[in-house]
Amino acid sequence: MSTAPVKERAYLVGLDHGQNGLMTEEESLRELGRLARTAGTVVVGQSVQRRPHPDPATYVGSGKLEEIKSARERTNYSLVVFDEQLSPAQQLRLESALEVKVLDRSALILDIFASRARTREARLQVELAQHEYLLPRLRGQWQHLERMEGAVGLRGPGETQLETDRRLIGQRIARLKREIDAVRRQRALHRRRRTREGVPVVALVGYTNAGKSSLLRTLAGAEVLAADTLFATLDPLTRRVGLPGNETILVTDTVGFIQKLPTQLISAFRATLEELESADLLLHVVDATSPAIEAQWATVMETLDGLGLAEKPMLAVLNKADGLTRNDGEPVTSEADLTRVEVTSPAPGAALLVSAVEGWGIDALRRRLAFELFGVRPEVSTLA
Ligand SMILES: Nc1nc2c(ncn2[C@@H]2O[C@H](COP(=O)(O)OP(=O)(O)OP(=O)(O)O)[C@@H](O)[C@H]2O)c(=O)[nH]1
Ligand SMILES: [Mg+2]
Known part of the structure; x- marks a missing residue:
C-alpha cells in the first residue's frame, strides 16, 4: 500500500x-x-x-x-x-x-x-x-x-x-514586523561595513528561472543552488568574484521576480530587496530563450521601478545562449557561435550574450564588469 x-x-x-x-x-x-x-x-x-x-x-x-x-x-x-x-x-x-x-x-x-x-x-x-x-x-x-x-x-x-481571532493575527503581524526590522538593521550594518571595505557590489536581478543563481555559480566557481523550478532562490547570497586586473567584486543573488507578484510579498521582502539599493550595479539576467522575453523584461523593470531602483546603473545579460539558433538556422554549439546569433534584445542598450551553464561569454562579462566598475581597459586585461 x-x-x-x-x-x-x-x-x-x-x-x-x-x-x-x-x-x-x-x-x-x-x-x-x-x-x-x-x-x-x-x-x-x-x-x-x-x-x-x-x-x-x-x-x-x-x-x-x-x-x-x-x-x-x-x-x-x-x-x-x-x-x-x-x-x-x-x-x-x-x-x-x-x-x-x-x-x-x-x-x-x-x-x-x-x-x-x-x-x-x-x-x-x-x-x-x-x-x-x-x-x-x-x-x-x-x-x-x-x-x-x-x-x-x-x-x-x-x-x-x-x-485564533484576527486580533491575535494582528499582534503576530506586528511582532513579525519588529523582528524583520531587526534583520533590516543588521543588514544595513553589514552593508556599511562592506562599503567601508570599498568592494563594489553587483546584484543579480531578473525574472524567476532566468539563470541568476547559475550565473553566480559560474562567476564565483562556488556552490549555489540553481534549479529548474520557480523561486529556487529566496535568500540573498553574496560571493566574491574575481575580475581582470586583479580586481574583486561582491555579487549578490536575489529572489526572482514574476508578473502579478503579490504586493504582500514585495513589501515583506523589502529587507532582502534593500540589498539591491546599496548595489553599485544591477546585472539584469534575461532568459534569451523565453517566448515571453519582452514581458519578463518589462515585469522586472516595473518591479524595480516600484522599489525605487529604476535609476540604478544596469547591465543586461542575455542568458541561455546555448539554447538559441544561429543566423543560418543551426543550433548554437560553441562559444564562437555567439557572434553568429541575432537576438532581439529587450534591453535598450548593448546586452551581453552568455551561457551560464556552458560558461560561454563569461570572460567577456568579467571584462565588461572590470571596465564598468574599475575602468580596467579591455586590452590591459587580455595582457594580464
Ligand atoms: N540551457 C541553459 N540552462 C540554463 C542556463 N542558465 C540556467 N539554466 C537553467 O535554468 C534553470 C533556472 O536556473 P537558476 O539559476 O536556478 O535560475 P534563477 O534565476 O536563479 O531562478 P530563481 O532563483 O528561481 O529565481 C535551471 O534549470 C538552470 O540549469 C544556461 O545558460 N543554459
Ligand atoms: Mg536562483
Missing part, C-alpha cells in the same frame, strides 16, 4: 481582457501551470474567459462558472486556481459555487515561497506575507481547511494561528 500523498488536481482559470498587460493570457496561464506544478499539484485542465473586466462577485461570468463546474466530471479536479488575485468575497463565493478549494495566483506563490524559505529571515518574511494575505480571509473558508495538513495553499503559518 502506498503512503505517498495523493497530489491535488488543479484546474486553471484565466481572464483574457483583450489587451492584457504584459503577457498574453495564454503565456500567463502557462506560467500559472508551472507555478501550480512547482507547488506540487497536477494540472488537469484550464479555461480562459474573454471578458473586459472581472465579475465583481465571481470573477468569471455565470456561464463560465457553469462550464468550470461541469469540467469537474471530466477532469476530476480537487482545486481551482485563478490567475489573478481574487478578493476574499470572490474566493468565498467561488468556493461555495464550485464546492472545491479555490486559490489564486498569490496564494500559490505564497505557498511556494513558504516551502522554499530556509533561513530565519526568509521564514519571517514569508510568514508576514502569509498572515497579511490570510487576515482578510480569516472568516471564510480557511477555518475548515486547517486540518488538511500539507494541502496546497495551507502551508505556513500553522493551524493554531488560523484558529
Whole structure:
C-alpha cells in the first residue's frame, strides 16, 4: 500500500481582457501551470474567459462558472486556481459555487515561497506575507481547511494561528514586523561595513528561472543552488568574484521576480530587496530563450521601478545562449557561435550574450564588469 500523498488536481482559470498587460493570457496561464506544478499539484485542465473586466462577485461570468463546474466530471479536479488575485468575497463565493478549494495566483506563490524559505529571515518574511494575505480571509473558508495538513495553499503559518481571532493575527503581524526590522538593521550594518571595505557590489536581478543563481555559480566557481523550478532562490547570497586586473567584486543573488507578484510579498521582502539599493550595479539576467522575453523584461523593470531602483546603473545579460539558433538556422554549439546569433534584445542598450551553464561569454562579462566598475581597459586585461 502506498503512503505517498495523493497530489491535488488543479484546474486553471484565466481572464483574457483583450489587451492584457504584459503577457498574453495564454503565456500567463502557462506560467500559472508551472507555478501550480512547482507547488506540487497536477494540472488537469484550464479555461480562459474573454471578458473586459472581472465579475465583481465571481470573477468569471455565470456561464463560465457553469462550464468550470461541469469540467469537474471530466477532469476530476480537487482545486481551482485563478490567475489573478481574487478578493476574499470572490474566493468565498467561488468556493461555495464550485464546492472545491479555490486559490489564486498569490496564494500559490505564497505557498511556494513558504516551502522554499530556509533561513530565519526568509521564514519571517514569508510568514508576514502569509498572515497579511490570510487576515482578510480569516472568516471564510480557511477555518475548515486547517486540518488538511500539507494541502496546497495551507502551508505556513500553522493551524493554531488560523484558529485564533484576527486580533491575535494582528499582534503576530506586528511582532513579525519588529523582528524583520531587526534583520533590516543588521543588514544595513553589514552593508556599511562592506562599503567601508570599498568592494563594489553587483546584484543579480531578473525574472524567476532566468539563470541568476547559475550565473553566480559560474562567476564565483562556488556552490549555489540553481534549479529548474520557480523561486529556487529566496535568500540573498553574496560571493566574491574575481575580475581582470586583479580586481574583486561582491555579487549578490536575489529572489526572482514574476508578473502579478503579490504586493504582500514585495513589501515583506523589502529587507532582502534593500540589498539591491546599496548595489553599485544591477546585472539584469534575461532568459534569451523565453517566448515571453519582452514581458519578463518589462515585469522586472516595473518591479524595480516600484522599489525605487529604476535609476540604478544596469547591465543586461542575455542568458541561455546555448539554447538559441544561429543566423543560418543551426543550433548554437560553441562559444564562437555567439557572434553568429541575432537576438532581439529587450534591453535598450548593448546586452551581453552568455551561457551560464556552458560558461560561454563569461570572460567577456568579467571584462565588461572590470571596465564598468574599475575602468580596467579591455586590452590591459587580455595582457594580464
Ligand atoms: N540551457 C541553459 N540552462 C540554463 C542556463 N542558465 C540556467 N539554466 C537553467 O535554468 C534553470 C533556472 O536556473 P537558476 O539559476 O536556478 O535560475 P534563477 O534565476 O536563479 O531562478 P530563481 O532563483 O528561481 O529565481 C535551471 O534549470 C538552470 O540549469 C544556461 O545558460 N543554459
Ligand atoms: Mg536562483
